[in-house]
Amino acid sequence: MHITVSTALLLISTITTSFVYGANISKDTSSSVIRLPLRKSAKNLDVITAQRKRSIEKRDPFEATLYNDGGSQYLVDVGIGTPLQKFTVTLDTGSADLWVPSTDCPTSQCPYTRFDATKSSTFNSSTEAFGIVYGIGSVNGTYVKDTVSVAGVSVQNQQFGLASTTADILTNPTTLGGSGTDVTTDNSTTESSGSDGPIGNGILGLGYPKLTAASNQGEPAYNPFVFNLMDQKLIQQPIFSVYMNNPDEQGWVGEVIFGGTDSSKYTGEIAYLPVAQLQTSKNPLESVLGSSNDGYYYWMVYGQGIGIGNSSSNTMTFKNVVPFIIDTGTTLTYLPDDLAVQVAEGLLGKGNFQLDSQSQVFMTSCSAADTATSLRLQMSTSEKPSDNPVTLSVPGSELLIPYDGPTVETSTTCILGIAPVGSSSGMYLIGDSVLRSAYLVFDMGENRIGFASANNVPGSVNGVDSPSSSSPIVSPMDSAYMIVTLLVSVIGMLVSTL
Ligand SMILES: *[C@@H]1O[C@H](CO)[C@@H](O)[C@H](O)[C@H]1NC(C)=O
Numbered sequence: 001m002h003i004t005v006s007t008a009l010l011l012i013s014t015i016t017t018s019f020v021y022g023a024n025i026s027k028d029t030s031s032s033v034i035r036l037p038l039r040k041s042a043k044n045l046d047v048i049t050a051q052r053k054r055s056i057e058k059r060d061p062f063e064a065t066l067y068n069d070g071g072s073q074y075l076v077d078v079g080i081g082t083p084l085q086k087f088t089v090t091l092d093t094g095s096a097d098l099w100v101p102s103t104d105c106p107t108s109q110c111p112y113t114r115f116d117a118t119k120s121s122t123f124n125s126s127t128e129a130f131g132i133v134y135g136i137g138s139v140n141g142t143y144v145k146d147t148v149s150v151a152g153v154s155v156q157n158q159q160f161g162l163a164s165t166t167a168d169i170l171t172n173p174t175t176l177g178g179s180g181t182d183v184t185t186d187n188s189t190t191e192s193s194g195s196d197g198p199i200g201n202g203i204l205g206l207g208y209p210k211l212t213a214a215s216n217q218g219e220p221a222y223n224p225f226v227f228n229l230m231d232q233k234l235i236q237q238p239i240f241s242v243y244m245n246n247p248d249e250q251g252w253v254g255e256v257i258f259g260g261t262d263s264s265k266y267t268g269e270i271a272y273l274p275v276a277q278l279q280t281s282k283n284p285l286e287s288v289l290g291s292s293n294d295g296y297y298y299w300m301v302y303g304q305g306i307g308i309g310n311s312s313s314n315t316m317t318f319k320n321v322v323p324f325i326i327d328t329g330t331t332l333t334y335l336p337d338d339l340a341v342q343v344a345e346g347l348l349g350k351g352n353f354q355l356d357s358q359s360q361v362f363m364t365s366c367s368a369a370d371t372a373t374s375l376r377l378q379m380s381t382s383e384k385p386s387d388n389p390v391t392l393s394v395p396g397s398e399l400l401i402p403y404d405g406p407t408v409e410t411s412t413t414c415i416l417g418i419a420p421v422g423s424s425s426g427m428y429l430i431g432d433s434v435l436r437s438a439y440l441v442f443d444m445g446e447n448r449i450g451f452a453s454a455n456n457v458p459g460s461v462n463g464v465d466s467p468s469s470s471s472p473i474v475s476p477m478d479s480a481y482m483i484v485t486l487l488v489s490v491i492g493m494l495v496s497t498l
C-alpha cells in the first residue's frame with residue numbers, strides 16, 4: 001500500500017524516561033519514548049457550535065464538561081486567582097502539576113490568555129523553580145500559589161506552575177495550543193479559543209503528589225488540586241470520574257466529576273483495581289518525599305495480559321504483571337515494539353499496515369475497520385496475575401483514526417490507535433484511544449481505579465456492553481488531528497516489586 005502523507009508528520013520531541021520494572025532491573029535501562037503529533041490534512045473547518053452546558057447550582061459532587069477535540073485531547077476550564085482568570089487546559093492523569101502561562105512568558109511562546117499575577121488579590125509568589133518535560137515539549141517557570149477553581153469548587157492557596165517559557169507545547173500547530181488557529185506574534189493576548197473551539201492553554205495534572213515536578217526536583221511533594229479537594233474535605237467522596245464520550249461527538253460532550261460518579265454515563269458495575277505502586281528504596285531523595293501516598297506516582301494498574309481477536313486463546317499473558325499507566329493526556333496507546341506489532345497484526349492482519357518512519361505510528365487502510373476483532377486489556381486485581389482479571393475490550397474498528405478524511409468511512413488512510421514505544425521500554429501507556437471505552441473512576445482514598453463500560457462508546461468491561469447511540473453523528477472532524485502525549489518523565493524511578 002502506498003501512503004501519501006500530504007501533511008508534515010512532525011517529530012516533536014523525545015523523552016528519556018528511566019522507567020525500570022520487573023525482575024530484570026538494571027541501573028540504566030532507559031527508554032526513549034518518542035511522541036509525535038500528527039496533523040490531519042488541514043482543511044478549514046466548519047465549526048460545530050456546541051453549546052456549553054453550565055449548571056447554575058454548584059455543590060458536591062462538582063461536575064464540569066470536558067471538551068472532546070475529536071478524540072485527540074480532552075479539555076476542561078479552570079479559573080485561577082481573585083477575581084478568577086479563565087484558562088482552558090488539558091485534563092491529564094499522566095502528570096500531577098497544574099500550570100498555565102504567565103504574563104512573563106513572551107507571546108511568541110504563550111500566545112493565548114496569560115495569567116496576570118498583579119491582577120489577583122490572593123496571589124502568593126515564590127522563588128521555587130517549576131520545570132516539566134512532557135512527551136511533546138517542555139515548560140519552565142516558577143511555582144506560585146493562588147485560588148484555583150474547577151467545576152465550581154475552589155482550593156485556596158493551591159500550588160501550581162506559572163510558565164515563563166514553553167517549548168513545543170502552546171505554539172506548535174500540532175500540539176496543545178494548535179488547532180489550526182493562527183498564532184499571534186504581536187503583543188496582544190488572544191483568548192484561548194479559536195474558530196474551531198477552545199485551545200489547550202495549560203495542563204491540569206491529576207496524578208499523585210510524588211509525580212509533581214517539585215517532588216522530582218527534590219523539593220517536598222505538594223498536593224495537586226484533586227488531592228487538596230480530598231485532604232481539605234471539599235469533596236465528601238475522595239474520587240474523581242472521567243467520561244470522554246465518543247470521538248465522533250465533538251464539543252463539550254465529556255464530563256469530569258470531582259467527588260462522585262454519573263450513573264447515566266456507564267452500564268454495569270464499576271470494577272475496581274488497585275493502583276500499582278513503585279518502590280523507590282534506592283532513591284536518594286526518599287527522605288524528602290514526605291507524602292502519605294507512599295509508592296504512588298502514576299495512576300496505573302497491574303496489567304497481566306493483552307488479548308486480540310475473538311478467542312481467549314489469542315491472549316498474550318505476561319510472565320509478571322506490568323504497569324499499565326492510565327493516561328488521559330495521551331492520544332494513542334503505546335506498547336513495547338514487539339507487542340505493538342503483534343497487536344497490529346492481530347487487529348489488521350499481517351502486511352496490512354506499515355510503520356510510518358517519521359511519526360512511528362502504524363498507518364493502515366481504513367477498510368481494515370471491517371474487522372470483527374477486538375483488543376482486550378487484562379488487568380489484575382492484585383500485584384500477582386489474577387484468575388479473574390478485569391477485561392477492558394475495545395473493538396478494532398474503534399482503534400482506527402481517520403487520517404485523510406473526516407471519518408473512518410470517508411478516509412482512505414487511517415492511523416492505528418496502538419503505537420510502538422521502544423523495544424525494551426517496559427512502557428505500557430494506555431491513552432485515549434483505548435480509555436474512552438471505559439468510564440473511569442480515580443479513587444484517591446482507596447488508591448484504586450474503577451472501570452465500567454462507557455455509554456455511547458463501543459467497547460465493554462468484563463463482557464458488559466454499553467448501549468451505543470443509534471444514530472452516529474457524522475461530525476466534521478476537520479481540525480488538525482493531534483497526538484498529544486503528556487506522560488511526564490520521572491527520573492531515577494527504580495521499581496523493585498512490580
Ligand atoms: C500565602 O501563603 C501563606 C503561607 O502558605 C499563607 O499563610 C497565606 O494565607 C497565603 N496568602 C493568601 C492570600 O492565600
Ligand SMILES: *[C@@H]1O[C@H](CO)[C@@H](O)[C@H](O)[C@H]1NC(C)=O
Nearest residue numbers: 131132138139140165166167
Ligand atoms: C526547561 O528547562 C530544561 C532543563 O534546564 C530544558 O531542557 C528545557 O529546554 C527548558 N524548556 C524551556 C521551554 O525553556
Ligand SMILES: *[C@@H]1O[C@H](CO)[C@@H](O)[C@H](O)[C@H]1NC(C)=O
Nearest residue numbers: 309310311312371372373374
Ligand atoms: C467469535 O467466535 C464465535 C465462535 O467461533 C462465533 O460464533 C462468533 O461469530 C465470533 N464473533 C466474531 C465477532 O467474530
